[in-house]
Amino acid sequence: EVHLVESGGGLVQPGGALRLSCAASGFNFSSYEMNWVRQAPGKGLEWVSYISRSGNTRYYADSVKGRFTTSRDNARNTLFLQMDSLRVDDTAIYYCARAHYCDSWGQGTLVTVSS
Amino acid sequence: QSVLTQPPSVSAAPGQKVTISCSGITSNIGNNFVSWYQQVPGATPRLLIYYNNNRPSGVPDRFSGSKSGTSATLGISGLQTGDEADYYCGTWDSSLSAVVFGGGTKLTVL
Numbered sequence: 001e002v003h004l005v006e007s008g009g010g011l012v013q014p015g016g017a018l019r020l021s022c023a024a025s026g027f028n029f030s031s032y033e034m035n036w037v038r039q040a041p042g043k044g045l046e047w048v049s050y051i052s053r054s055g056n057t058r059y060y061a062d063s064v065k066g067r068f069t070t071s072r073d074n075a076r077n078t079l080f081l082q083m084d085s086l087r088v089d090d091t092a093i094y095y096c097a098r099a100h101y102c103d104s105w106g107q108g109t110l111v112t113v114s115s
Numbered sequence: 116q117s118v119l120t121q122p123p124s125v126s127a128a129p130g131q132k133v134t135i136s137c138s139g140i141t142s143n144i145g146n147n148f149v150s151w152y153q154q155v156p157g158a159t160p161r162l163l164i165y166y167n168n169n170r171p172s173g174v175p176d177r178f179s180g181s182k183s184g185t186s187a188t189l190g191i192s193g194l195q196t197g198d199e200a201d202y203y204c205g206t207w208d209s210s211l212s213a214v215v216f217g218g219g220t221k222l223t224v225l
Contacts, residue, residue, distance in 0.1 A: 035214060037160075037214075044117065044201075044203065044216060044217075044218050044219040045152070045154075045160065045203050045205070045216045045219070046216065047205075047213060047214035047215065047216060050213075050214060059212050059213060060213075061213060062213075095159065095160070097160075100207065100214075101148065101150045101162070101165045101166070101205075102150065102152070102160070102162060102205070102214075103162045103165065103171060104162070105159045105160050105161070105162075106159070107159055108159060
């Protein structure tokens with residue numbers, strides 16, 4: 001069974017940083033592209049970033065470009081999202097999702113940016 | 116403002132059929148596959164349809180997807196109260212090099 005577990009969320013001040021992790025199990029992690037998707041309180045889904053199977057290709061939403069970096073460790077079956085220069089409007093639940101069409105989702109981790 | 120356009124809400128009675136539209140442009144829906152997701156309040160999004168009209172295992176055949184040109188449609192037949200949720204369409208946008216989602220449609224089963 002596919003299992004994705006995000007961690008690393010929490011409360012951070014504006015301008016701060018957080019590193020999210022997504023631990024994958026139940027499938028061959030290195031064979032799948034991965035995405036980060038976020039959802040602000042009471043709002044819709046917003047795609048954040050994409051990373052290819054090897055990690056060589058990455059794409060970002062304009063709203064996070066230059067501030068967020070996605071990476072992966074295929075040996076440890078883990079996806080990461082380094083978030084720097086955090087803003088209040090980055091407050092959201094952050095989900096990792098498998099494959100380019102997001103066929104499986106984790107339960108999410110809440111990031112709150114507030115002073 | 117979302118790249119893909121969905122109606123904010125739809126409603127229908129139990130047992131009826133409802134359709135949810137998703138409108139885009141050539142660089143997204145026109146040239147790429149569309150997916151649909153269901154998000155029950157308080158829960159994680161769930162993939163309902165991928166590659167325009169394919170259902171993952173476990174998704175009932177009451178759910179169907181179609182695409183024509185730069186628009187896509189999700190159909191739900193035999194509505195049940197458990198179908199009340201937010202529904203999102205999504206696809207790749209080749210011009211933006213980004214995944215794009217619709218703003219979501221809230222389904223109410225009256």
